[in-house]
Amino acid sequence: MGQTLVYKILAGHLVDGKIAAGRPIGIRIDQTLTQDATGTTAFLLFEAMGAGRVKTQLSVSYIDHNIAGFGPENHNDHLYLQTIAAKSGVYHSRAGNGICHQVHLERFGRPGTTLLGSDSHTPTCGAIAALAIGAGGLDVAVAMTAGPFYLTCPKVLGVKLTGQLGDWVAAKDAILKLLAIITTKGNVGWAVEYFGEGASTLTVPQRATITNMGAELGVTTSIFGSDEQTRKFLAAQNREKDYFACGELAADPDAEYDRIIEINLAELEPMAACPSSPDNVKTVREIAGIQTGQVVIGSCTNSSFTDLMMVAKVLKGRRIDDMVEFAVAPGSREVLNMLAENGALADMISAGARILESGCGPCIGLGFSPGDGVVSLRTFNRNFPGRSGTRDDKVYLVGPETAVASALTGRITDPRDLPEIFAIEYPKIELPDKFVINDNMIEPPLSEEEAAEAEVLRGPTIVVPEAPPPLPQELQGTVLIKCGDKITTDHIMPAGAFLKLRSNVPEYAKVVFNCFNEEGRPTFARRALELKEKGIAGVIVAGESYGQGSSREHAALCPMYLGVRAVVAKGIERIHKANLINFCIVPMEFAEPADYDKIKPDDRLHIDNLLEAIKGSNKVKIINKTGSFEFIGKLELCDRDREILLSGGRLNYVSKYYV
Numbered sequence: 001m002g003q004t005l006v007y008k009i010l011a012g013h014l015v016d017g018k019i020a021a022g023r024p025i026g027i028r029i030d031q032t033l034t035q036d037a038t039g040t041t042a043f044l045l046f047e048a049m050g051a052g053r054v055k056t057q058l059s060v061s062y063i064d065h066n067i068a069g070f071g072p073e074n075h076n077d078h079l080y081l082q083t084i085a086a087k088s089g090v091y092h093s094r095a096g097n098g099i100c101h102q103v104h105l106e107r108f109g110r111p112g113t114t115l116l117g118s119d120s121h122t123p124t125c126g127a128i129a130a131l132a133i134g135a136g137g138l139d140v141a142v143a144m145t146a147g148p149f150y151l152t153c154p155k156v157l158g159v160k161l162t163g164q165l166g167d168w169v170a171a172k173d174a175i176l177k178l179l180a181i182i183t184t185k186g187n188v189g190w191a192v193e194y195f196g197e198g199a200s201t202l203t204v205p206q207r208a209t210i211t212n213m214g215a216e217l218g219v220t221t222s223i224f225g226s227d228e229q230t231r232k233f234l235a236a237q238n239r240e241k242d243y244f245a246c247g248e249l250a251a252d253p254d255a256e257y258d259r260i261i262e263i264n265l266a267e268l269e270p271m272a273a274c275p276s277s278p279d280n281v282k283t284v285r286e287i288a289g290i291q292t293g294q295v296v297i298g299s300c301t302n303s304s305f306t307d308l309m310m311v312a313k314v315l316k317g318r319r320i321d322d323m324v325e326f327a328v329a330p331g332s333r334e335v336l337n338m339l340a341e342n343g344a345l346a347d348m349i350s351a352g353a354r355i356l357e358s359g360c361g362p363c364i365g366l367g368f369s370p371g372d373g374v375v376s377l378r379t380f381n382r383n384f385p386g387r388s389g390t391r392d393d394k395v396y397l398v399g400p401e402t403a404v405a406s407a408l409t410g411r412i413t414d415p416r417d418l419p420e421i422f423a424i425e426y427p428k429i430e431l432p433d434k435f436v437i438n439d440n441m442i443e444p445p446l447s448e449e450e451a452a453e454a455e456v457l458r459g460p461t462i463v464v465p466e467a468p469p470p471l472p473q474e475l476q477g478t479v480l481i482k483c484g485d486k487i488t489t490d491h492i493m494p495a496g497a498f499l500k501l502r503s504n505v506p507e508y509a510k511v512v513f514n515c516f517n518e519e520g521r522p523t524f525a526r527r528a529l530e531l532k533e534k535g536i537a538g539v540i541v542a543g544e545s546y547g548q549g550s551s552r553e554h555a556a557l558c559p560m561y562l563g564v565r566a567v568v569a570k571g572i573e574r575i576h577k578a579n580l581i582n583f584c585i586v587p588m589e590f591a592e593p594a595d596y597d598k599i600k601p602d603d604r605l606h607i608d609n610l611l612e613a614i615k616g617s618n619k620v621k622i623i624n625k626t627g628s629f630e631f632i633g634k635l636e637l638c639d640r641d642r643e644i645l646l647s648g649g650r651l652n653y654v655s656k657y658y659v
């Protein structure tokens, strides 16, 4: 039987285990990327390992999330990241140079390589056939020391694309269609591989929109083959040699997928993910007419040169609706420069667009929070409740065609109606033959000799995170919170205004589960710390898909700091589960999902033999002392996970093995 492309790349990088779905494997990582919001912790942990210089083929540290600089924290982080990168052999992409995924795709990603990034949208580079995976910062730090990355060998979903996208229909509509089919739940342990003659019609930026939003499916990675489209894109980036380094890459013709879904691109129509989940998908026709007060185009999903050229052409000579606040954030400085040079930027500005820096911006709740009750249309990838910075927000995720059409009319508008409303023909944008390349905001690292003398700048707002205490044999715990299904890391650790606290765990921990804090009741953090002082462990109880979304390990690190030692849920998402283990919080799943219903907040839970169970059992008996009943928590852990938990977390574990 032939191999899928995913398995071929995994097999070529295998250092531990056997390629078979569901089995734990360790792979060698060729490239890593970090961004500033997860990077400071990643580099502090890298330093704590005593690792010295990175041992990957290439590591890049990006500044793209926290670039607004309210207070000294952001700049302190940037200076630390710039100086530690130079010293450790890491390239540094400065603030303003663009969003990590967009820049990595343009300047660094390579077909056939493995890329590990401390950001959940790292699989964007699957658009150029890299096997790209998102992980917590600590996992990336280990990869930088040449330690293998461990994962469960995924099942592979083949998505066969046929046909060709029609006018005004976007690559975003293809991934929203897939989200409508397989949703954001239950896809842990899968990878998605796109193939078929429809796939070969898609350009790399279009493919990148699709692989980017694989993160919302909850899959390990998403990938396209390397073909003529890849060559064209890399040649236009002056990197054709990176294509020829491995030439065409595809699955074997007789490869067998664990499941196949067929999508005919020609049958797609404009789609939108309605509030407040990326899988709450409807056609734009179904929701057309809803008044919209804000439209934002940008993020690592839809801010490429071709996306923004289409937007500029539609806007040229027109003006946005009176009641719409409209912003555009180009994904990289390369994109912004090109729009500036060819006049497209002026067309957007004249039409009323507010041009934002090349960075994450509103996507992570930094600015442009919509007013109360205001419908906001965004070309982003996530519309989790409150992520925009407004409680009860109404955020719709759409492609750039729908976004620009709606900005002009002030209502959710199917862009296929534009020819009729404004006599606009679809501006089909070709990939340029040459992008305008300027890497002068990417700093190469210092040589080893220079690095030995170089100073690392550490501002006072950067606090080294505490290591977790060892787990007790007998766990006395209290349920600090009982939450429902699809709790995202944005619920657990809010970003936006709090993002600047990322380098200071004691401060950031104060807002754990902030969205569930109620007036007149002590906060989650307060209650957790009170228990911690009494030697009682905090326990989080949750429903399906706990921890979906971001890779932010603060969603484990901060609860750990507050004394949380266990999570019992109906299901836990891949990256978050790994982060919990890394920071010594025991992830357990309900053996009987109905037991979830019996548990109440503040219940006292007791485990007699926690360490024994972690050592050698797939389940553990949990006694609910308040409700006087027992239930079983499943421990779905590989041997390595068990060792990490028993070692007191990943840092202790790696110090034993790799450094």
Ligand code: MIC
Residues within 6 Å of the ligand: 037, 038, 065, 118, 119, 120, 121, 134, 364, 495, 549, 550, 551, 552
């Ligand atoms: C996000 O989109 O939620 C983020 C911010 O990029 C995160 C990383 C982070 O929390 O720093 C992600 O997707 O992993």
Ligand code: SF4
Residues within 6 Å of the ligand: 065, 099, 119, 121, 299, 300, 301, 359, 360, 363, 364, 381
């Ligand atoms: Fe940045 Fe948004 Fe992309 Fe996350 S999803 S990397 S916040 S642009």
